[in-house]
Amino acid sequence: MKTIFESFADVAGLVPHKSLFERTGQPAISYGEALELTQRLAGVLSTQGVMPGDRVAAQVGKSPEAICLYLATLQVGGVYLPLNTDYTSAEVDYFLGDAAPRLFVCAPDQLAAHAARYGERIACSSLGTSGDGSLMEAASGAEPKVDHVARAMDDPAAILYTSGTTGRSKGAVLTHGNLASNTAALLESWGFTREDRLIHALPIFHTHGLFVAVNMTLVAGATLLWQSRFAPETVLDLMGSATVLMGVPTFYTRLLQCERLTREAAAGMRLFVSGSAPLLADDHKSFEARTGHAILERYGMTETCMITTNPYDGPRKPGAVGMPLPGIEVRVADRETGSPLPQGEIGAIEVRGPNVFQCYWNMPEKTAAEFRADGFFITGDLGQIGEDGYLRIVGRDKDLVISGGYNVYPKEIEGLIDELSGIVESAVIGVPHPDLGEGVTAVVVREAGAEIDEAGVIAAIGPQLARYKQPKKILFVSELPRNVMGKVQKAELRKTYADLFS
Ligand code: MCA
Ligand code: AMP
Numbered sequence: 001m002k003t004i005f006e007s008f009a010d011v012a013g014l015v016p017h018k019s020l021f022e023r024t025g026q027p028a029i030s031y032g033e034a035l036e037l038t039q040r041l042a043g044v045l046s047t048q049g050v051m052p053g054d055r056v057a058a059q060v061g062k063s064p065e066a067i068c069l070y071l072a073t074l075q076v077g078g079v080y081l082p083l084n085t086d087y088t089s090a091e092v093d094y095f096l097g098d099a100a101p102r103l104f105v106c107a108p109d110q111l112a113a114h115a116a117r118y119g120e121r122i123a124c125s126s127l128g129t130s131g132d133g134s135l136m137e138a139a140s141g142a143e144p145k146v147d148h149v150a151r152a153m154d155d156p157a158a159i160l161y162t163s164g165t166t167g168r169s170k171g172a173v174l175t176h177g178n179l180a181s182n183t184a185a186l187l188e189s190w191g192f193t194r195e196d197r198l199i200h201a202l203p204i205f206h207t208h209g210l211f212v213a214v215n216m217t218l219v220a221g222a223t224l225l226w227q228s229r230f231a232p233e234t235v236l237d238l239m240g241s242a243t244v245l246m247g248v249p250t251f252y253t254r255l256l257q258c259e260r261l262t263r264e265a266a267a268g269m270r271l272f273v274s275g276s277a278p279l280l281a282d283d284h285k286s287f288e289a290r291t292g293h294a295i296l297e298r299y300g301m302t303e304t305c306m307i308t309t310n311p312y313d314g315p316r317k318p319g320a321v322g323m324p325l326p327g328i329e330v331r332v333a334d335r336e337t338g339s340p341l342p343q344g345e346i347g348a349i350e351v352r353g354p355n356v357f358q359c360y361w362n363m364p365e366k367t368a369a370e371f372r373a374d375g376f377f378i379t380g381d382l383g384q385i386g387e388d389g390y391l392r393i394v395g396r397d398k399d400l401v402i403s404g405g406y407n408v409y410p411k412e413i414e415g416l417i418d419e420l421s422g423i424v425e426s427a428v429i430g431v432p433h434p435d436l437g438e439g440v441t442a443v444v445v446r447e448a449g450a451e452i453d454e455a456g457v458i459a460a461i462g463p464q465l466a467r468y469k470q471p472k473k474i475l476f477v478s479e480l481p482r483n484v485m486g487k488v489q490k491a492e493l494r495k496t497y498a499d500l501f502s
Contacts, residue, residue, distance in 0.1 A: 003151055003176040004183065004215050005074035009035060011221040015194070020217070021064040021226045022197075024234075029064050031221070037065065039144035041072035044135065047142070048103050048123050052077030052149050055101035055159060057122075059083040059092060059110075061129035062204050062228050065136060067214060069105060069127060070204075074176075077149030078102070080158045081171075082205035084406075086466035089113075095161055096122060099171055099361060108133045129228065153177030159361055160207065162302040163409035171361030172303045174211075181354035182305035183215045185325040190271060190296070190312050192244070196222040199238050199245045201230040207302050208276050208405070213246045236260045243270040248405030249279045249437055252295060256286055266291035271312070275300055276405035277437045278393065284318035297321055299393065301379055303357040303370075308391050320390040328353035331376065332385050335397060338372040346394055349383040350376035399490070401430030401438050406468045408440050410490075413469060416461040417442060422450030423457075427480050427488045428471065433501045441500060442471040443493055445479060473500060 002010070008031075016032030050056060056073040058081070060066045073080040081099055083092060085107075096104060096118060103123045106114050111126040111134065118124055126133035151157070157179055159171040186192065198217055202209030217224050225238050232254045235245065245251070252274055255261050266272075272287070275298045288294045298309035299321035308330060310322035324330045331340045332347040341347045356377045359367040370378050380398035383391050401408040410428035417426040424445040430438030446452060452460075454474040462470060475497070481489045 001153060001177065001180050001184070003074060003153075003157070004179050004218060005071055005148060007180070007183075008038075008071060008218040009148070011218065015221055018194075018221060019223045021067075021224050023064075023226045034064065034068055034071075036144055037139065038068040038071040038075060039146060040139040040142045041065075041068055041135070042075040042145040042148075043142035044138045045072055045076045045078065045103065046145060047138075048125070050076050050078045050102050052151070053079060053156070054103075055079045055081050055099045056103045056105070057081040057083060057096060057099060057101040058105040058127070059085055059087065059205075060105055060107060060127045061085055063127070063129045063131065064226065065127055065131050066204060069135070070210065070214075071218075074151075074157060075145065075148040077151055077155070079156045079173075082158075082160070082210065084203070084205050084466060086468055088464055088466060089117075090464045091466060093117075094168060095171075098168070099159055105135055151176050153180070154358065156358065158211075160302045163407060163412060170363055170366055173358045173361055174305070175358050177354055178305055178357060179211055179215060180219075181327065182211065182325070183219050185327060185355070186212065186216055186306055186309075187220055189309050189325055190216075190244075190273070192216050192220050192222065194221040196220060196244050196270070197242045198222060198224055199227065199235055199242045200224045201227040201235060201251070202246065202248070206276075207300060207305060208246065208248070211305055212275075212300070230254075232258050233260070236265055239265055239269055241268070243268070244273070245269065245271075246273045246275075248276045249274055249283065250277075250404045250435060252279065252283050252287055253435060253437075256283060256290065261290055263290070263292050266293055269293065271296060273298060275306075277402040279318075280437075281318035284316075299381075299391065301381075304351050304377060304379065305355045307351050307355070307379075310390075317388075317390055320386070320388075320392050322390055324351075324353075324391075325355070328355055329376075330385075330391060332383055332391075333372075333376070335382075338374075338376065338378075343385055344387065346382060346384045348397060349379045349381045349391070349393070351379060352376045401428070401440050403430065403433070403438050403440055403468060404436040408469045413440070413442065413461070413465065413471065416464060417444060417457060420452060420457065420460050422447050422452040425480065427490060427493055429490050429493050429497070431494055431497045431500050433472070439472040439501045440469065441497060442474045443480065443497070444474055444476050446476055475500075 012031040012035035019028040021029040108126040115124040125135040294316040300306040310316040382395040433439030
């Protein structure tokens with residue numbers, strides 16, 4: 001099997017003039033041009049001392065150049081570490097401290113501050129969304145690096161941070177084999193080819209936007225209709241010249257609010273994919289009624305890339321996430337023992353295969369705790385395999401909220417709120433939200449006489465927390481419901497506030 005970089009370089013050699021990136025109002029970027037820029041960036045990375053195994057961290061806006069930086073990192077044998085652009089400096093501090101990258105690439109307006117803070121131990125460079133910044137300046141004069149560092153399938157290719165239900169975020173180490181095997185499985189399952197034109201409106205610092213959408217395109221030799229962010233009207237404009245859309249459920253909820261979403265508007269499209277969070281069965285049905293397309297829902301996780309998918313040829317069932325991708329084993333097991341359960345029973349979803357990550361960066365105990373002795377990874381999701389063989393996700397064993405496709409870990413927010421003066425304790429939950437799927441909500445107990453209010457809490461925690469993690473509502477109560485063991489009953493709270501956003 002070839003690495004993602006090798007497959008991309010092969011395609012660029014075969015079809016150098018084919019468009020890789022198409023952007024409205026800007027010239028397209030061909031495979032050949034993207035390879036040439038990647039090679040110049042690889043030259044810069046080498047000059048900056050990036051050696052095989054070194055981490056290259058990037059907190060940069062969405063641009064074709066950022067994808068070339070990812071590819072250049074793979075070319076020199078580095079490990080790519082993308083960071084959400086929404087992360088605050090407190091959050092970035094932790095990631096850089098933990099991963100100790102050789103190079104940190106940030107937005108141009110952040111470079112001076114980051115270089116002052118990290119410059120002594122980490123080289124800092126910048127990349128803007130219009131091809132500006134010090135990295136591109138260096139690349140413009142750099143010699144293209146034509147050779148690449150050969151990597152084995154079990155060598156690390158990327159680290160993606162995923163928050164833990166307890167403690168700090170964990171860096172999931174994904175290997176070249178994880179990325180290449182998952183891409184191959186998805187290409188086969190979804191019939192994705194060089195003829196495809198994918199509307200890309202997802203962020204590129206997560207598995208969905210980078211390792212599903214971009215990797216599939218690069219390996220197939222397809223074309224990306226490149227959008228800086230998701231805007232439903234623009235997506236509708238593009239549908240006439242596209243074949244595939246990949247999105248989180250919020251994309252589909254918002255598209256359904258557009259009158260222009262009709263059978264005619266979607267007539268040229270081949271496939272609509274949804275994942276990262278549960279797609280409402282009602283949205284699935286309404287979308288099919290409006291467009292004639294049944295959305296293909298798939299299930300994945302940062303640690304495992306994609307795990308299951310509804311069939312491309314065959315019924316795509318609302319509320320189900322389908323069957324394992326080729327080469328991947330999925331079982332529903334007893335939550336305590338890991339013994340497989342009879343079909344139809346609800347239990348822990350566990351997965352084994354070439355898609356499953358290598359380890360959490362520098363956290364051997366946490367890695368070991370998530371695996372069974374026979375090598376199955378415990379996803380933390382609860383599910384059931386029906387008589388039809390389809391997996392259905394019925395809940396989560398982990399304390400996690402998914403808002404608009406982004407994971408939010410209650411513990412992290414509770415920790416910040418509980419530290420504030422005038423607060424006794426808090427419980428952060430996700431409650432149904434018509435747009436985001438779940439809305440982050442904090443239920444808070446104040447000390448007697450304390451006057452801190454919703455705005456006060458947000459103002460205090462805001463600077464430390466990415467915006468998408470910040471509670472959409474803060475409710476004050478006299479006490480939190482507890483079970484006999486003294487544990488806060490979040491299920492009870494979710495029930496009480498189920499209609500908060502409706
Ligand atoms: C933006 N805001 C959010 C979110 N996004 N708040 C909560 N949850 C969010 N997801 C904030 C903004 O900061 C803003 O705050 C306010 O909400 C309104 O923003 P809006 O303009 O509506 O947001 P948007 O820019 O349209 O973004 C919504 C979005 C976006 C399109 C749903 O969040 C998105 O692209 N999500 C995709 C995430 C994703 O790729 N997930 C994959 C990871 P204020 O008004 O206060 O400033 S999971 C994964 O990779 C696994 C493996 C998998 O299975 O795929
Ligand atoms: P992340 O850690 O950001 O990769 O998020 C992974 C989690 O997203 C999974 O463990 C699931 O809880 C959730 N998820 C992903 N796809 C789906 C889906 N199609 N339906 C329900 N939940 C999903």
